[in-house]
Amino acid sequence: MSQPAVFFDRDGTLSREVGYVNHVRRIEAISGGPEAVRRLNDAGIPVVIVSNQAGAARGYFPQSLIDEVNAELSRQYELKGAHFDAIYYCPHLKGSNVPEFDVECDCRKPKTGMVDQAAAELDLDLWNSFMVGDKYSDAQLGFAMNGKGILVMTGYGRGELQWFQESWDRMPDLIAEDLTDVVDYVLKNLGL
Secondary structure (H helix, E strand, O other): OOEOOEEEOOEOOOEOOOOOOOOHHHOOEOOOHHHHHHHHHHOOOOEEEEEEOOOOOOOOOOHHHHHHHHHHHHHHHHOOOOOOOEEEEEOOOOOOOOHHHOOOOOOOOOOOHHHHHHHHHHOEOHHHOEEEEOOHHHHHHHHHOOOEEEEEOOOOHHHHHHHHHHHOOOOOOEEEOOHHHHHHHHHHHOOO
16 A cells, blocks of 8 residues: 655755765765654655756766765664665756766656656655655655645755745745754654
């Protein structure tokens, strides 16, 4: 039976925002992140990362670094008793000078390719799921999957809200100060 999940953006949401993470030593779990994810793990809610990672397409680092960085972030969370059920990323960027990445894909957020793949592979109920991130495109993905779109005020979140909300078609279902607020909202919505 399908179950709801919480999808998270990576940079600025689960990890401290540092711009393009071009070395594995630059990835650092965001304050309070492992504790928040552990609460979801303890409640039996799948936690999935979905992240746009166009740095390889821009030539800033090789694609292999994305996997190394994801492994290091997972390690940092695991040291504090938290885990991710799956990690998906989109390396594509239309107009890239790297032919393998110069693709008009269906996975670059806010398109639903990554969450659709996760739903198929992990038997997830997107309608009752949540998408959390520090950019409006993350909230838009939540809307596109017919779930809830959450904007968190870490990373780019506060600036996105202050400078761009006038242009938004719809406000996020939740504007959260941090991941603790996000998890409180998710657990309440799921009756847990």
